[in-house]
Amino acid sequence: MKKIFKEFGVHFSAATILLGISLLFNDYDVADEEQQSLMVVMICGALITIGRYHYLKNRKGIVMMIVGVIVLGIALFTFSF
Template identity: 85%
Template sequence: MKKIFKDFGVHFCAASILLGISLLFNNYDVADEEQLSLLVVMMCGALISIGGYNYLKNRKGIVIIIVGVVVLGIALFTLSF
């Protein structure tokens, strides 16, 4: 289970970085707003995954999981998809 959380965390981080770089090189457009929303959701997924890995490893990742879930909840209700 730790390996799954670690792998998902790494993949979410890599996807977030690539999407962020692609947004830096594009001009602002309506489609970019959806990509920004997706970027926030992927960052929250990375927080939750890495927090889950740390929680299973030494029980100190619960704060990271809570922050990821709270930010994800705010993002789902306020951002446009």
């Protein structure tokens, strides 16, 4: 179970980095706002999954999970998708 959460965290982080790099090379338009919103959601996904991995490992990842859930809730209600 820990390995699955670790893998999802790595994949969320890698996707966030690739999306951030693609935003650097594109001109600004409306699609960039959607990509930025998606990037925030992926960062939250990485926080939640990596936090869950650390929580299962030694119970120290609860803060990462809580921050990820709070930021995800704010992002889903404020950003446009």
